[in-house]
Amino acid sequence: MTNIPASVIEYVQSMWMAEMILTYLHIDAEGRLIDWGGYPQRYGLTTLTKDKLVVDQVDFLNGFLDITHTEVLQYLNIGGNRCIHVHIVPLEDGIYVLLLDVTAEHDRQQKMQQQVNELSILTYRQSQLLQELETTRIKLSAEKQQLEQTSKLKNDFIATLSHELRTPLTSIMGYTKLLDDAKQADVYESNYLDSVKKNANHLLSLIDNILDQTKLEIGQIEIHPNNCNVKQLLVDLKSLFLPIAQEKNLMFSVEVPDNLPTQLIIDELRFRQVLINLITNGIKFTDKGFVEVKITWQNNRLEFIVTDSGPGISPESQPKIFTAFHRESTANALPGVGLGLAISYHLVELMGGQLSVESSPQFGSNFTGFISANSVQFSVSDNTEISNSNIKILLVDDSVDLRSLIELYLENDGYAVITANDGDEAVKLALQTKPDIILMDMQMPVLDGYGAVQKLRAKKFTKPIIALSGSNIECDRNYALEIGCNQYLTKPIDPEKLLKVISQVILSSI
Amino acid sequence: MAILQKKICMIGDFSVGKTSLVARFVRQTFSDKYLTTVGVKIDTKLLTLPDGNQIKFILWDIAGSESLTTATTSYLRGSAGFLLVVDGTRRPTWDSALNLRQTVLKQIGDKPFVILLNKADLKEQWEITEELMEEKTKQGWKLLLTSAKNGMNVEQAFLELALLMTK
Ligand SMILES: Nc1nc2c(ncn2[C@@H]2O[C@H](COP(=O)(O)OP(=O)(O)O)[C@@H](O)[C@H]2O)c(=O)[nH]1
Numbered sequence: 001m002t003n004i005p006a007s008v009i010e011y012v013q014s015m016w017m018a019e020m021i022l023t024y025l026h027i028d029a030e031g032r033l034i035d036w037g038g039y040p041q042r043y044g045l046t047t048l049t050k051d052k053l054v055v056d057q058v059d060f061l062n063g064f065l066d067i068t069h070t071e072v073l074q075y076l077n078i079g080g081n082r083c084i085h086v087h088i089v090p091l092e093d094g095i096y097v098l099l100l101d102v103t104a105e106h107d108r109q110q111k112m113q114q115q116v117n118e119l120s121i122l123t124y125r126q127s128q129l130l131q132e133l134e135t136t137r138i139k140l141s142a143e144k145q146q147l148e149q150t151s152k153l154k155n156d157f158i159a160t161l162s163h164e165l166r167t168p169l170t171s172i173m174g175y176t177k178l179l180d181d182a183k184q185a186d187v188y189e190s191n192y193l194d195s196v197k198k199n200a201n202h203l204l205s206l207i208d209n210i211l212d213q214t215k216l217e218i219g220q221i222e223i224h225p226n227n228c229n230v231k232q233l234l235v236d237l238k239s240l241f242l243p244i245a246q247e248k249n250l251m252f253s254v255e256v257p258d259n260l261p262t263q264l265i266i267d268e269l270r271f272r273q274v275l276i277n278l279i280t281n282g283i284k285f286t287d288k289g290f291v292e293v294k295i296t297w298q299n300n301r302l303e304f305i306v307t308d309s310g311p312g313i314s315p316e317s318q319p320k321i322f323t324a325f326h327r328e329s330t331a332n333a334l335p336g337v338g339l340g341l342a343i344s345y346h347l348v349e350l351m352g353g354q355l356s357v358e359s360s361p362q363f364g365s366n367f368t369g370f371i372s373a374n375s376v377q378f379s380v381s382d383n384t385e386i387s388n389s390n391i392k393i394l395l396v397d398d399s400v401d402l403r404s405l406i407e408l409y410l411e412n413d414g415y416a417v418i419t420a421n422d423g424d425e426a427v428k429l430a431l432q433t434k435p436d437i438i439l440m441d442m443q444m445p446v447l448d449g450y451g452a453v454q455k456l457r458a459k460k461f462t463k464p465i466i467a468l469s470g471s472n473i474e475c476d477r478n479y480a481l482e483i484g485c486n487q488y489l490t491k492p493i494d495p496e497k498l499l500k501v502i503s504q505v506i507l508s509s510i
Numbered sequence: 511m512a513i514l515q516k517k518i519c520m521i522g523d524f525s526v527g528k529t530s531l532v533a534r535f536v537r538q539t540f541s542d543k544y545l546t547t548v549g550v551k552i553d554t555k556l557l558t559l560p561d562g563n564q565i566k567f568i569l570w571d572i573a574g575s576e577s578l579t580t581a582t583t584s585y586l587r588g589s590a591g592f593l594l595v596v597d598g599t600r601r602p603t604w605d606s607a608l609n610l611r612q613t614v615l616k617q618i619g620d621k622p623f624v625i626l627l628n629k630a631d632l633k634e635q636w637e638i639t640e641e642l643m644e645e646k647t648k649q650g651w652k653l654l655l656t657s658a659k660n661g662m663n664v665e666q667a668f669l670e671l672a673l674l675m676t677k
């Protein structure tokens with residue numbers, strides 16, 4: 001016996017318990033416990049008393065004593081931690097209740113069932129989650145659609161606002177300029193005129209900034225890099241700002257390097273806007289000293305530094321300086337809504353660069369940035385001299401003020417001008433009189449500019465058409481060019497620019 | 511003289527909380543861990559009714575599944591009533607409960623029962639609508655929101671059943 005391992009003995013004993021020594025209860029016809037055998041205490045039946053009712057001693061037998069044939073109850077746990085199969089067998093001398101230990105089998109079954117059940121719950125939760133995810137996705141996409149709709153409405157609103165505000169302003173500015181050019185005004189009158197001009201200008205730049213900021217927010221500003229004469233641009237800026245700086249007794253300089261190519265491919269309009277913002281800002285905040293612009297060009301990068309000797313920006317404010325509508329406490333007395341730097345920052349980013357600020361209260365501020373700028377080989381096309389008087393321009397605009405204003409500019413420059421009041425009239429006149437170029441307002445009653453251009457192009461009108469629009473929304477511009485306009489100018493119309501564009505367009509159409 | 515004994519079955523799909531409800535009722539305990547019941551676990555509990563009478567519940571906590579097999583229907587024999595348990599966070603267990611009730615009806619006849627919508631502490635995951643409940647209440651069924659976890663309505667559930675059975 002000494003050679004048999006303990007585990008084998010244990011195993012043999014467990015077999016013994018389960019099958020060799022049967023645990024049973026013997027119950028008489030009146031339901032009294034007559035006798036028992038085996039190990040009922042193993043299953044929690046510790047206090048059995050003979051000749052007493054079995055249902056008061058063995059709970060689970062409640063309801064099972066009136067059976068007429070053998071009843072089997074599987075996997076019962078009646079207390080304690082063992083599990084039994086119960087066979088209730090009615091015989092002549094009463095009922096025998098047999099208790100068979102099935103704990104091992106129970107534990108095996110339990111492990112298996114546990115896995116099955118847990119998996120099933122997991123699968124259910126997973127499918128619920130997926131469903132939830134799908135519901136969320138549908139909801140989000142509906143919300144997105146809603147947002148896009150709202151954003152489109154906002155776009156349209158901006159376009160309308162832009163048109164409504166800019167058009168009357170154009171005529172105010174145009175007439176002011178004409179009055180001023182007439183030079184017959186006395187001192188008072190010309191002061192008044194200056195004041196009108198200054199305020200109109202301020203209003204216009206305010207409107208433009210708000211529009212720009214809104215469009216930047218909805219990602220609607222596109223960059224259009226084109227050949228740009230950067231040197232000329234810088235000369236223009238210098239002559240624009242020098243008088244303003246001198247008025248405040250500030251030194252103003254623009255430093256241009258020798259290696260700067262004449263032509264760079266950049267978005268001239270936007271680059272100019274950034275520099276104007278930075279210089280305006282510098283001059284605005286500086287009361288003593290200088291504002292200085294330094295340009296360098298290397299590795300197809302156009303770098304610029306605008307330095308001033310102003311009050312500087314506190315370290316706490318520097319991170320916020322490029323945020324829309326942020327205003328420095330030092331700016332309280334000064335005009336502006338705090339958009340210039342925010343717009344510049346985003347524009348520079350859009351042009352493939354970066355804008356940053358360095359500043360200290362003693363030395364002033366330093367705005368440093370760059371944009372990507374490739375150089376171009378520029379081939380000079382021979383300029384054919386054309387006499388403007390041979391050129392017939394059809395000017396279409398529903399605003400009488402604006403029409404007569406532009407007409408004045410054009411005739412001043414020697415062009416022959418015909419006018420039309422709406423798109424319908426324009427189409428008729430164009431087909432009859434065959435102008436060399438059409439200036440077409442885009443927003444008009446009866447038939448708008450878009451419709452008129454489409455009609456004309458459909459009727460094989462091939463001469464250039466320049467769109468004049470109150471909307472500087474990108475998609476309007478693109479649409480106009482798509483349907484056959486050669487150029488797109490936004491109001492207020494800058495007379496010099498208009499004349500330049502007209503001659504360019506005519507040159508390239510020959 | 512021996513006190514009144516009543517056999518009660520816990521009926522419902524697996525993991526709805528039958529074992530937990532019994533544990534809460536009999537031992538005032540609760541465990542988050544799920545341990546599948548195989549077969550039946552039998553417990554007893556003495557309950558004092560509002561009229562002062564005592565009743566001894568013999569609780570048969572039967573392994574849950576969506577339907578009963580022949581082996582498990584024999585557990586029902588001699589049952590005086592039952593608690594039909596639903597997991598309020600799993601809508602399919604509601605349908606299982608309705609099916610199970612049909613089986614029980616066929617097996618032991620029309621016995622008193624109370625429907626327990628368990629896990630009422632998990633409100634964010636709740637999947638049983640007011641309409642579903644209302645429909646059954648209108649048929650005269652007794653429904654209770656319970657939580658074996660925080661004990662809500664557990665004692666109440668057994669008491670309701672006792673009252674239905676002794677009526
Ligand atoms: N939150 C919460 N969980 C519960 C409740 N009742 C049971 N559970 C959990 O649900 C799982 C299944 O419970 P169990 O009593 O074994 O269900 P049975 O298969 O019907 O006996 C276990 O993990 C329990 O902890 C409850 O009221 N609230």
Ligand SMILES: [Mg+2]
Binds near residue numbers: 528530545546572573
């Ligand atoms: Mg269970």
